[in-house]
Amino acid sequence: MRLPGGFLASSVRAGVRKDRPDLALLLAEKGANAAAVFTKNRFQAAPVVLARNGLRKSGGRVRAVVVNSGCANAATGSAGLSAARRVRNRAAELVGCPPEEVFAASTGVIGVVLPDAKIRAALPGALHRASKSGLAAASRAILTTDVGPKVAEASFRVGGRTGRIVGIAKGAGMIHPNMATMLAFVMTDAAATPAFLRRALRDSVDASFNAISVDGDASTNDSLLLLANGAAGNAAVRPGSRDAARFAAVLADALGELARLCVLDGEGASRCVEVVVRGAASDEDARRMARAIGNSTLCKCAFAGGDPNWGRFVCAAGAAGPPLDPDRVDVVVDGVVVARRGRPIPAALPRAARRMARREFRIVLDLHLGRGAGRMLASDLTVEYVHFNAAYTT
Amino acid sequence: MRLPGGFLASSVRAGVRKDRPDLALLLAEKGANAAAVFTKNRFQAAPVVLARNGLRKSGGRVRAVVVNSGCANAATGSAGLSAARRVRNRAAELVGCPPEEVFAASTGVIGVVLPDAKIRAALPGALHRASKSGLAAASRAILTTDVGPKVAEASFRVGGRTGRIVGIAKGAGMIHPNMATMLAFVMTDAAATPAFLRRALRDSVDASFNAISVDGDASTNDSLLLLANGAAGNAAVRPGSRDAARFAAVLADALGELARLCVLDGEGASRCVEVVVRGAASDEDARRMARAIGNSTLCKCAFAGGDPNWGRFVCAAGAAGPPLDPDRVDVVVDGVVVARRGRPIPAALPRAARRMARREFRIVLDLHLGRGAGRMLASDLTVEYVHFNAAYTT
Numbered sequence: 001m002r003l004p005g006g007f008l009a010s011s012v013r014a015g016v017r018k019d020r021p022d023l024a025l026l027l028a029e030k031g032a033n034a035a036a037v038f039t040k041n042r043f044q045a046a047p048v049v050l051a052r053n054g055l056r057k058s059g060g061r062v063r064a065v066v067v068n069s070g071c072a073n074a075a076t077g078s079a080g081l082s083a084a085r086r087v088r089n090r091a092a093e094l095v096g097c098p099p100e101e102v103f104a105a106s107t108g109v110i111g112v113v114l115p116d117a118k119i120r121a122a123l124p125g126a127l128h129r130a131s132k133s134g135l136a137a138a139s140r141a142i143l144t145t146d147v148g149p150k151v152a153e154a155s156f157r158v159g160g161r162t163g164r165i166v167g168i169a170k171g172a173g174m175i176h177p178n179m180a181t182m183l184a185f186v187m188t189d190a191a192a193t194p195a196f197l198r199r200a201l202r203d204s205v206d207a208s209f210n211a212i213s214v215d216g217d218a219s220t221n222d223s224l225l226l227l228a229n230g231a232a233g234n235a236a237v238r239p240g241s242r243d244a245a246r247f248a249a250v251l252a253d254a255l256g257e258l259a260r261l262c263v264l265d266g267e268g269a270s271r272c273v274e275v276v277v278r279g280a281a282s283d284e285d286a287r288r289m290a291r292a293i294g295n296s297t298l299c300k301c302a303f304a305g306g307d308p309n310w311g312r313f314v315c316a317a318g319a320a321g322p323p324l325d326p327d328r329v330d331v332v333v334d335g336v337v338v339a340r341r342g343r344p345i346p347a348a349l350p351r352a353a354r355r356m357a358r359r360e361f362r363i364v365l366d367l368h369l370g371r372g373a374g375r376m377l378a379s380d381l382t383v384e385y386v387h388f389n390a391a392y393t394t
Numbered sequence: 395m396r397l398p399g400g401f402l403a404s405s406v407r408a409g410v411r412k413d414r415p416d417l418a419l420l421l422a423e424k425g426a427n428a429a430a431v432f433t434k435n436r437f438q439a440a441p442v443v444l445a446r447n448g449l450r451k452s453g454g455r456v457r458a459v460v461v462n463s464g465c466a467n468a469a470t471g472s473a474g475l476s477a478a479r480r481v482r483n484r485a486a487e488l489v490g491c492p493p494e495e496v497f498a499a500s501t502g503v504i505g506v507v508l509p510d511a512k513i514r515a516a517l518p519g520a521l522h523r524a525s526k527s528g529l530a531a532a533s534r535a536i537l538t539t540d541v542g543p544k545v546a547e548a549s550f551r552v553g554g555r556t557g558r559i560v561g562i563a564k565g566a567g568m569i570h571p572n573m574a575t576m577l578a579f580v581m582t583d584a585a586a587t588p589a590f591l592r593r594a595l596r597d598s599v600d601a602s603f604n605a606i607s608v609d610g611d612a613s614t615n616d617s618l619l620l621l622a623n624g625a626a627g628n629a630a631v632r633p634g635s636r637d638a639a640r641f642a643a644v645l646a647d648a649l650g651e652l653a654r655l656c657v658l659d660g661e662g663a664s665r666c667v668e669v670v671v672r673g674a675a676s677d678e679d680a681r682r683m684a685r686a687i688g689n690s691t692l693c694k695c696a697f698a699g700g701d702p703n704w705g706r707f708v709c710a711a712g713a714a715g716p717p718l719d720p721d722r723v724d725v726v727v728d729g730v731v732v733a734r735r736g737r738p739i740p741a742a743l744p745r746a747a748r749r750m751a752r753r754e755f756r757i758v759l760d761l762h763l764g765r766g767a768g769r770m771l772a773s774d775l776t777v778e779y780v781h782f783n784a785a786y787t788t
Contacts, residue, residue: 043712043720075705075736077721110705111738220709220720297691297775298783305784311469311504315614318437326437326614327471342469344505381691382784386777389692390699 004164004189006231009134011141014122016070024138025126026065032229034062035197039222045074054100060194063097073114074220083116107181139168146171152257159234163190169258181221191230208255268384280372285322287374292320294378303380308352398558398583400625403528405535408516410464418532419520420459426623428456429591433616439468448494454588457491467508468614477510501575533562540565546651553628557584563652575615585624602649662778674766679716681768686714688772697774702746
């Protein structure tokens with residue numbers, strides 16, 4: 001788990017959470033170009049508001065990333081915004097950069113103002129400890145109720161040099177009531193402009209983080225940040241070039257892997273199911289139907305039970321809105337055809353059920369209507385999920 | 395549970411299900427004007443296709459309603475359509491009416507062709523037993539995994555006469571895999587034209603059956619039929635008249651009550667929650683947000699746990715899309731304000747939790763943005779729901 005050149009990381013205990021590291025710091029020694037996507041929820045936490053404005057103001061430059069777990073600083077009004085601003089300003093002071101080049105993110109309990117004094121007091125220690133080997137520690141400090149850290153890494157050729165890309169994430173689930181958020185931070189030493197990064201990020205996020213479902217709820221704090229510091233020494237990737245295509249593929253793989261890890265680590269999840277809809281009238285139709293299946297509580301229960309309940313899958317797709325002719329649909333569970341042209345194949349069901357006993361499998365609906373295709377990664381819905389989320393902890 | 399004048403009902407055992415009545419017959423002795431709404435799922439069962447066409451062909455006249463439980467006759471292609479047609483034709487022959495005046499509905503397992511021979515063989519017995527006191531029996535024969543029958547009734551004044559309205563329904567849940575469907579049949583002896591009935595039904599169904607959520611999945615067989623036979627002796631209700639307003643209110647009440655009973659009898663449901671959003675920019679916005687809260691698995695788990703988790707409710711509303719300013723939102727649990735202008739009131743939470751321990755309660759979000767309002771009835775999400783639906787029974 002080696003950081004790309006020019007990046008440092010660390011974690012410390014700020015005391016927001018009890019007895020565990022809860023503050024992560026990522027540093028781009030000479031700064032980095034940046035692009036980010038944020039939750040589309042209308043209810044956005046203070047750090048999201050601040051980070052979005054900061055990126056706009058800095059023209060897509062980031063020098064430091066400060067992430068705390070334990071408190072999401074959401075639903076905290078102007079008090080929350082001031083607290084986040086104080087953390088940002090102190091970090092900027094210590095690092096020696098404009099405040100807008102500090103990207104701050106928070107995750108944890110909703111409705112509590114960030115205890116910014118604790119975080120400000122811990123920042124010098126975090127800065128002091130920042131090192132080339134600090135990523136593993138940072139990847140753990142951003143977790144809340146995740147089972148374990150989520151890391152993706154790869155090397156690639158870019159402009160005749162070898163670039164590296166490394167990403168860390170925390171899970172998409174809300175295990176405990178009021179525990180928010182998916183966060184992901186991806187760093188590369190390739191050189192690329194903020195505009196190029198924005199576009200590459202938007203393209204890959206639709207196929208990865210925007211195509212996963214643990215419980216279908218977008219949180220108040222979801223943030224995904226991509227940093228490129230150019231330490232690899234390549235000339236900035238040009239849009240439309242072969243390097244651009246390669247970079248996009250590498251980024252898509254990294255985000256896909258982080259998204260997959262988030263689903264596998266979803267609250268109470270026992271399975272990660274790839275739902276594919278093809279033969280739809282358009283890609284957009286296919287994506288909507290794959291999403292409807294992946295979000296359906298009935299389908300999620302069938303995933304949990306290892307039940308090749310093809311009627312439910314088609315029913316959920318049919319409820320999504322786009323055209324579908326049930327008499328044409330094929331349903332395939334990990335290679336086993338359980339329905340062809342809308343009619344069940346009962347003899348295939350036991351074999352399909354055995355495939356669904358695996359931790360990861362794929363369900364394909366072929367609508368035979370057109371050439372549209374879309375996919376979705378979904379967790380199952382287990383008794384443990386309900387236990388977690390019905391617990392009274394407000 | 396008295397039928398309105400001019401209607402008869404019965405139930406018999408046709409043998410589709412084991413050892414229990416599974417065929418209900420409703421008769422309008424001299425025929426009735428009719429209106430119906432059906433599932434919007436693209437995946438529609440054979441009886442839905444047939445019933446919709448029949449109503450169009452008959453110009454909104456219905457003489458007999460034949461309902462079987464145990465088999466939904468969905469995903470059965472042309473074989474299913476032929477089977478449904480044979481049942482309809484046999485019933486028409488026995489009753490002595492055109493086939494398009496027979497409304498046939500089915501509920502039960504998906505993917506199995508209706509055993510129409512059994513049903514045809516049972517029809518003469520059902521016709522023979524049809525009586526003014528047969529409604530209770532019919533209300534039970536249409537059930538599948540429902541806990542008990544669902545009936546709503548009322549009397550009202552119309553054109554100087556006393557009219558009656560009686561409705562029966564089966565639950566909205568899909569307890570067992572492949573068990574579909576919400577069905578409701580509402581009969582009145584008031585006189586009204588099919589056009590008037592269509593409009594009244596459309597208006598009331600949006601506020602009742604279209605505003606409930608057990609698991610958010612629209613099934614392949616959902617059907618709601620309204621019959622008015624004029625036996626009360628009133629002149630046909632004129633649109634825009636005082637009678638029309640009274641009839642609309644009575645119909646809305648009856649459908650509201652049936653919808654409420656369906657939610658309370660939802661699979662594994664322990665609570666029926668009225669979710670109200672007001673102060674939205676428009677009614678449509680408010681309805682979308684109320685629906686998002688009612689369908690959210692996270693919110694449903696909070697309902698089950700009796701947890702006044704206001705942050706989740708606002709977060710689900712914020713994810714729905716319409717405008718929302720979290721710093722303005724009030725959240726009220728059965729009269730107890732748990733958040734005002736986006737800030738929690740911790741002292742109120744224990745009292746709110748006690749309200750949420752009730753079987754029925756109300757959650758209100760006031761957005762303070764405009765005058766739009768909308769509501770939704772939602773069941774909670776319990777461990778029992780997952781147990782039911784994860785069971786392998788394909």
